[in-house]
Every structure is written in structure tokens, then in C-alpha cells.
Amino acid sequence: MRWSTLMIVLEVGGIVAFAMSGLIEAMRKRMDVVGVFSVAFVSAFGGGTVRDILLDRRPLFWIEHEGYLWLVGALVLTAPLWLGVAQREVGARLMTLADACGLGLFAIAGTSIALEQGLSPLVSALMGATTAIVGGVARDVLCNEVPQVYRDHRPYALCALAGSAVFLALSAWQVPSVWGSTAGVAVATGSRLLAVALDWRLPRWGRWPR
Amino acid sequence: MRWSTLMIVLEVGGIVAFAMSGLIEAMRKRMDVVGVFSVAFVSAFGGGTVRDILLDRRPLFWIEHEGYLWLVGALVLTAPLWLGVAQREVGARLMTLADACGLGLFAIAGTSIALEQGLSPLVSALMGATTAIVGGVARDVLCNEVPQVYRDHRPYALCALAGSAVFLALSAWQVPSVWGSTAGVAVATGSRLLAVALDWRLPRWGRWPR
Amino acid sequence: MRWSTLMIVLEVGGIVAFAMSGLIEAMRKRMDVVGVFSVAFVSAFGGGTVRDILLDRRPLFWIEHEGYLWLVGALVLTAPLWLGVAQREVGARLMTLADACGLGLFAIAGTSIALEQGLSPLVSALMGATTAIVGGVARDVLCNEVPQVYRDHRPYALCALAGSAVFLALSAWQVPSVWGSTAGVAVATGSRLLAVALDWRLPRWGRWPR
Numbered sequence: 001m002r003w004s005t006l007m008i009v010l011e012v013g014g015i016v017a018f019a020m021s022g023l024i025e026a027m028r029k030r031m032d033v034v035g036v037f038s039v040a041f042v043s044a045f046g047g048g049t050v051r052d053i054l055l056d057r058r059p060l061f062w063i064e065h066e067g068y069l070w071l072v073g074a075l076v077l078t079a080p081l082w083l084g085v086a087q088r089e090v091g092a093r094l095m096t097l098a099d100a101c102g103l104g105l106f107a108i109a110g111t112s113i114a115l116e117q118g119l120s121p122l123v124s125a126l127m128g129a130t131t132a133i134v135g136g137v138a139r140d141v142l143c144n145e146v147p148q149v150y151r152d153h154r155p156y157a158l159c160a161l162a163g164s165a166v167f168l169a170l171s172a173w174q175v176p177s178v179w180g181s182t183a184g185v186a187v188a189t190g191s192r193l194l195a196v197a198l199d200w201r202l203p204r205w206g207r208w209p210r
Numbered sequence: 211m212r213w214s215t216l217m218i219v220l221e222v223g224g225i226v227a228f229a230m231s232g233l234i235e236a237m238r239k240r241m242d243v244v245g246v247f248s249v250a251f252v253s254a255f256g257g258g259t260v261r262d263i264l265l266d267r268r269p270l271f272w273i274e275h276e277g278y279l280w281l282v283g284a285l286v287l288t289a290p291l292w293l294g295v296a297q298r299e300v301g302a303r304l305m306t307l308a309d310a311c312g313l314g315l316f317a318i319a320g321t322s323i324a325l326e327q328g329l330s331p332l333v334s335a336l337m338g339a340t341t342a343i344v345g346g347v348a349r350d351v352l353c354n355e356v357p358q359v360y361r362d363h364r365p366y367a368l369c370a371l372a373g374s375a376v377f378l379a380l381s382a383w384q385v386p387s388v389w390g391s392t393a394g395v396a397v398a399t400g401s402r403l404l405a406v407a408l409d410w411r412l413p414r415w416g417r418w419p420r
Numbered sequence: 421m422r423w424s425t426l427m428i429v430l431e432v433g434g435i436v437a438f439a440m441s442g443l444i445e446a447m448r449k450r451m452d453v454v455g456v457f458s459v460a461f462v463s464a465f466g467g468g469t470v471r472d473i474l475l476d477r478r479p480l481f482w483i484e485h486e487g488y489l490w491l492v493g494a495l496v497l498t499a500p501l502w503l504g505v506a507q508r509e510v511g512a513r514l515m516t517l518a519d520a521c522g523l524g525l526f527a528i529a530g531t532s533i534a535l536e537q538g539l540s541p542l543v544s545a546l547m548g549a550t551t552a553i554v555g556g557v558a559r560d561v562l563c564n565e566v567p568q569v570y571r572d573h574r575p576y577a578l579c580a581l582a583g584s585a586v587f588l589a590l591s592a593w594q595v596p597s598v599w600g601s602t603a604g605v606a607v608a609t610g611s612r613l614l615a616v617a618l619d620w621r622l623p624r625w626g627r628w629p630r
Contacts, residue, residue, distance in 0.1 A: 032362070145564060266476075
């Protein structure tokens with residue numbers, strides 16, 4: 001009971017955070033309302049949609065929970081009203097927190113869905129990372145940028161994988177899934193927040209001339 | 211009978227219009243024959259393919275109606291012969307008309323397919339808009355541009371949504387689907403033609419520094 | 421027996437070649453380890469994944485053969501160790517050979533899978549070409565480039581189609597599939613190697629101002 005309420009709070013938090021990242025990116029590119037809505041939608045739902053297609057799950061999660069669509073629609077439609085305030089008062093901190101919560105929740109949600117389908121730990125962890133990062137990758141492709149998550153040299157997908165690894169280990173040891181999920185989300189979200197706070201960097205991977 | 215003939219005329223008109231938009235864009239980018247064919251194909255079939263995948267419909271519509279493939283193939287192969295003439299004699303007007311017909315037909319086709327699967331009006335309208343715009347979005351992504359439909363500040367997806375709304379309202383009132391479809395296509399296509407003729411503009415959606 | 425061993429050798433060769441092309445492209449763009457892994461993965465598995473989704477085949481081929489994932493992961497993780505050596509000693513030649521083998525094998529694999537599902541020769545050949553080129557297209561889109569295969573004016577997809585045509589003709593004449601597959605792979609790979617060796621060029625397709 002409490003767990004599923006917590007799940008919904010976190011999932012909604014992740015959707016809002018990812019939708020806002022798309023919203024802001026689309027506005028920077030001076031898109032019109034259709035562009036802003038599309039990019040926000042793809043950012044929020046892209047990762048879960050690709051996961052559902054790869055695993056052949058229907059209905060897609062945003063068709064099953066149609067409220068998520070109304071939520072993102074309302075966010076986009078009202079954005080001109082509150083965005084100036086958000087920018088001055090809230091700043092980047094709340095965004096970073098919401099984005100980290102979204103990362104953790106989406107990663108564990110994707111991993112546990114794949115595990116329930118009987119897939120191997122490696123594939124399950126990849127499905128978790130896919131759920132967490134594909135929305136942002138699609139956002140950047142639509143905005144004609146190299147995906148930020150591939151080049152900003154900060155741990156992001158690795159935090160998702162760390163959380164998934166903890167979740168998978170606890171599942172293998174028969175820990176009840178409520179505890180395993182909580183620990184997985186905590187590790188993914190926590191390591192992401194630590195990485196931002198302490199400015200951890202990833203090395204460039206190899207060298208190639210030109 | 212007459213309706214299904216009209217449907218095929220319009221659907222073929224839409225496919226031709228979308229294929230030509232891809233053809234022209236690929237030529238501007240100086241692509242070779244493979245690039246021109248691929249971009250024309252993705253422009254014409256991308257929207258319906260994504261709709262079919264999201265709704266888990268198989269066979270895909272262009273596998274079921276293989277004639278469409280031959281049509282687009284023939285268009286691309288003969289393009290160097292007639293494109294110069296088309297450019298001088300026909301100009302942008304016929305393209306705009308065909309594109310608007312394609313928009314209306316694809317939007318209503320997508321909406322009615324989703325409605326038949328028992329999906330909600332909101333999801334059905336989004337499937338219609340997806341069918342109508344994803345081809346153009348994929349075309350622009352392959353040509354390494356920000357999608358035109360997101361940034362040209364003219365109503366396009368909104369015309370599709372208006373047509374879908376009319377179609378959905380008439381369906382809810384038990385109007386026979388022939389009339390509902392006709393009205394929906396007329397509203398989507400007509401509002402698009404009006405928007406071009408009268409130079410309607412969409413506002414930029416919000417502001418964000420840099 | 422021997423044929424399936426040969427198949428696996430060639431398929432692994434193709435995966436390695438396509439993964440390396442993604443690896444190198446991602447390194448050129450100065451991506452971090454997550455970007456390099458993602459781009460290598462998409463290059464190697466993108467074509468087959470899109471084929472499997474279009475044809476509604478599950479599990480996806482890289483979920484069925486999980487060893488392929490470990491292979492690409494090991495390649496990426498060890499890349500900094502051997503890449504400098506590869507660059508000096510092996511150069512572009514081995515890459516071209518492996519890439520051509522991958523092209524041929526992926527094209528015939530895609531074509532024969534589609535044919536087994538009862539699809540028409542045209543659709544089967546397109547599925548073969550899709551399997552062979554979509555990985556490279558996705559790699560270039562993620563790296564924010566116009567896909568190389570669309571604009572380098574060298575035969576690549578056409579070699580895939582030529583191989584598929586030979587395979588389809590031999591299948592239609594009831595030639596045992598081992599021989600048909602071998603001939604198809606040989607034609608696709610051989611024509612690609614010839615095209616590189618003899619510097620064959622494709623014409624620009626049509627002209628369009630600006």
C-alpha cells in the first residue's frame with residue numbers, strides 16, 4: 001500500500017522532471033507549442049516506450065495510465081505562466097533532485113519489469129538503463145544535439161546501472177522486492193546526487209585522431 | 211464503395227506528397243540514390259509505421275499494401291526526369307495541397323484505427339497526430355535538422371488535432387463513420403490550407419535564456 | 421553443422437565490425453564510456469533490432485544470444501588497451517573487410533528471416549538492407565551527422581540488395597538454402613570489396629537548388 005503510493009509519487013516526480021527537461025530544451029531552441037509538447041512528451045515517455053516495445057508489452061505504460069498524458073499536457077500548456085518564477089525561485093537544484101529521482105525510479109522500474117519477464121540480469125540491467133536514459137537521448141536528437149548523457153562525462157547511466165545491480169543482487173538473495181526496490185532506487189538516486197555534489201568526472205574513453 | 215475509392219486516392223495522395231517532401235530534402239543535402247530512397251521512404255511511411263508499432267498492429271500497412279512501396283520506388287527512380295519540370299511548372303502550390311491532403315487523411319486514419327482498438331479519445335487523437343507528423347520529423351532527423359514541424363510556428367499538428375477532434379465528436383454522437391471521416395479530413399486539410407493562405411502563426415511557447 | 425559454424429563466425433565478424441565503427445565514431449566525438457558503449461551497441465545491434473520489431477519477432481536476437489552483449493561490452497571496456505595498436509598495425513583494411521562481411525551476412529540474414537515469414541521478395545530484400553544499414557544510420561544520428569551511407573556516394577546498400585537478389589533468385593529456383601545463402605553473402609560482400617578497391621561512385625540523385 002504505502003509502497004505503491006511511494007512508487008506513484010516517485011514515478012510522477014520522474015515524469016515531471018524529464019518532461020521539464022524537454023520543455024526547457026525545446027524553448028531554448030525557440031520551438032512552437034507543438035514542438036515543446038512533442039519534445040516534453042518524448043523526454044518523459046520515450047524511455048519507457050522503447051522498453052515496452054523491446055519487451056513487447058502492450059498497452060504501453062502511458063496508454064495504460066492516461067493521467068500521465070494529461071499531466072504532461074497541463075505542464076506544457078501552463079509553462080509560460082510559471083516558468084519565469086521557477087527559473088528565479090527554484091533554480092537548477094530542484095530540477096537536479098527531481099531528475100535524480102526519475103533516474104532511480106525509471107531504472108529500477110525497467111529492471112524489475114524485465115526480470116519479471118524472466119530475462120537475465122545483464123539484459124534486465126540494460127532495460128533499466130534504457131528506461132532511464134532513452135528519453136533524454138531522444139530529446140537531444142530531436143533538438144539536433146549530440147546526446148548530453150553521452151558526452152557530459154558525469155556519471156548518469158552508471159548510477160542507473162549501480163542501482164540496478166543492487167536491486168538484482170538483493171532479488172537473487174530473496175530479499176522482499178519492496179526492500180530491494182527501495183535500496184536500488186536509493187543507490188541510483190543517491191549516487192547521482194553525490195556525483196553532482198562532488199563533481200565526479202568520467203574519463204574520456206580512448207583517443208582517436210581528428 | 212465510393213468512399214473506399216476516395217480513401218485510396220487520398221492516401222496515395224498523402225504518400226506521394228510526403229515521399230516528395232523527403233525526396234526534395236534529401237536532394238538538397240546532396241544525398242546519393244540510397245539516401246534519397248531511404249529518406250523518401252521514411253517520410254512517406256514513418257508515421258504509419260510508428261503508429262502500427264505503438265499499437266502492435268502487424269503486418270505493417272506498407273507490407274500489407276505492397277503497391278505503396280513500388281509507387282515510392284518508382285517516384286524516386288524517375289525523379290531526375292520530372293523534377294526539373296515539376297519545379298518550374300507546378301511549384302510549391304501542388305505540394306502544399308497534396309501535403310495538406312496527406313495530413314488530413316493520415317490524421318483521421320490514425321485516429322480511427324486507434325479508436326477501433328478501444329483506446330480513449332485523447333490517445334486516439336495523439337495516434338492521428340503521430341501518423342501525420344512522425345514521417346516529417348524522421349525526415350528532418352535523418353537530414354540532421356531540427357524538425358520543421360516543431361519550429362516553423364505555423365499550425366500543422368494542430369490542424370491534425372482539430373480534424374481528429376471533429377471526427378471523435380461525430381463518432382461519439384453516432385454519426386456514420388463515412389460522414390465523420392469526411393468531416394474530419396475536411397477540417398484538418400481545410401484548416402491547414404487556410405493557415406497557409408492566411409499566413410497564421412503560432413506563438414513561441416515561453417522563453418528561456420540562451 | 422559446418423554452415424552454422426560459418427554463420428556464427430560471420431555474424432560475430434559483422435557485430436565486431438559494426439561495433440568497432442561505432443566505437444571509433446563515438447571516440448572521435450569525445451564521448452565518455454557510456455556514450456562509447458551506447459553508440460557501439462546501437463551500431464552493432466540497431467539493424468537487427470529494427471528488423472525484429474518490424475517483423476514482431478521476440479525475443480530480440482541479442483536477448484536470445486546474450487553472448488553478443490558480453491562480446492560488445494568486452495570490446496568497449498578493453499578498447500583503450502588495443503585501439504592504439506589496431507590503428508598503427510591493422511589500419512583501415514581489416515575494418516573494411518570485417519564491415520563488408522557484416523554487410524553481406526546481415527543482409528542475407530535479414531532477407532532469409534523475412535522470407536521464412538512468408539513476406540514478398542521486395543519486402544524481404546528491404547528487410548535485408550534494413551538489417552545491414554540501420555545500425556550505421558542510428559550511429560550517425562546519435563553522433564549528430566547526416567548518415568554516411570546516404571551521402572558518401574559509394575555502393576553499400578546497393579551491394580546488400582544485390583546479394584539479397586541473388587539469394588532470392590536461388591531460393592525461387594529451389595536451390596538448397598546453404599548454397600543460396602553462401603552465394604548471396606559472397607555477392608554482397610564481394611561487390612562491396614570490389615566497390616572499395618575500384619573506387620566505384622554513385623551519382624548524385626537529381627538536383628534541387630539551394
